[in-house]
Amino acid sequence: MARLSDTQTAFGAVTKLAHWLTALTVFGMIGLGLYMADLPLGAAKLELYGLHKSIGVVVLVVTLARFGWRSRQPGPGALPSHVAWEHLLAKATHLALYACLIGLPLTGWIASSAAGFPVSVFGLFTLPNLVGPDPSLQKGAAAIHSWMAWAMMGLIGLHILGALKHHVVDKDETLRRMAPHGAKSASPFL
Template sequence: MPNPPLLRYTGPARLLHWTMAVLVLMTIPVGFILLDLPQGRLQDTLFDLHRSIGVLLFVLVVIRLGWRLAHPPPPLPDDLPAWQRAASGTVHRLFYAILLIQPIVGWWGTSAFGAPINVFWLFELPPLVSKDEAAAKQILGWHGIIGITLSVAIAIHVGAALFHHFVRRDAVLRRML
């Protein structure tokens, strides 16, 4: 009996997924590294880059959500246990929530810190709140916790994809390739 045709995500969905994956995997380490750098030009440039990527990710996740609503993902394998279906849905919803919330929390914290948000050196976003360094410290602490949560979700997501590919040997990973 021949294998059924591989049902894949649409081309735009795959492009958005991999573009966002690269951007997230760039911005998380930059976010942690820049905190350990001495104040100066390099740190300022990395802050601008980190913030710019955050703004871009916010725009891309809104586009991706719109695309996903109009173009549902291909179905998961029929023999997938219910708990894995639930876990998959939960992790995907967590990704969307984090990728929408994280840039806003970063913008809020940066505004409270009194720093500009220079988006790829093209324009500045207006501050969301007045300068309040005590509040900024707390808000940016939340931003860091959200970043760690995102890192854990990525590890779960990648681990699950590899499990499907190498252990279950199903088409779950190939749908996004």
């Protein structure tokens, strides 16, 4: 049976599930964001923006829950084979990813509020506007949201490259520790 909690040597099922669901959701959000941005204004675009906002709220809530979980689950530390610069780069990348996971939904919410478009979450409830209508604030928040999305893509690339470096070059347990199955695999990829 899968262990739910983290230990000093392994990530538990809750941490792994949160990691991989967040990753899949963010990949989908990036694709959706790029696709909907180029659509002409109309019902389809507005519907996709509504979906994008709803999923963004879910990402924000899950990220905040992850912070709560991590405060009680220190998780495994760096492997002894990791050198100081790798550990520092991994920490910085993770912090920047978390900043984007919080900053992207918040800047989107601010941009929506400033544009006078409330954030409805899957039609179930509507979030309060964070600010009043303000075209210049909307433009600024949207620009920050866009730049942060591009930064997130770069950080994801760096994160993936780091995991692959540890797996393929170093042949250590870094990637396997976060793999869904959690055990050594016969596969050369996991």
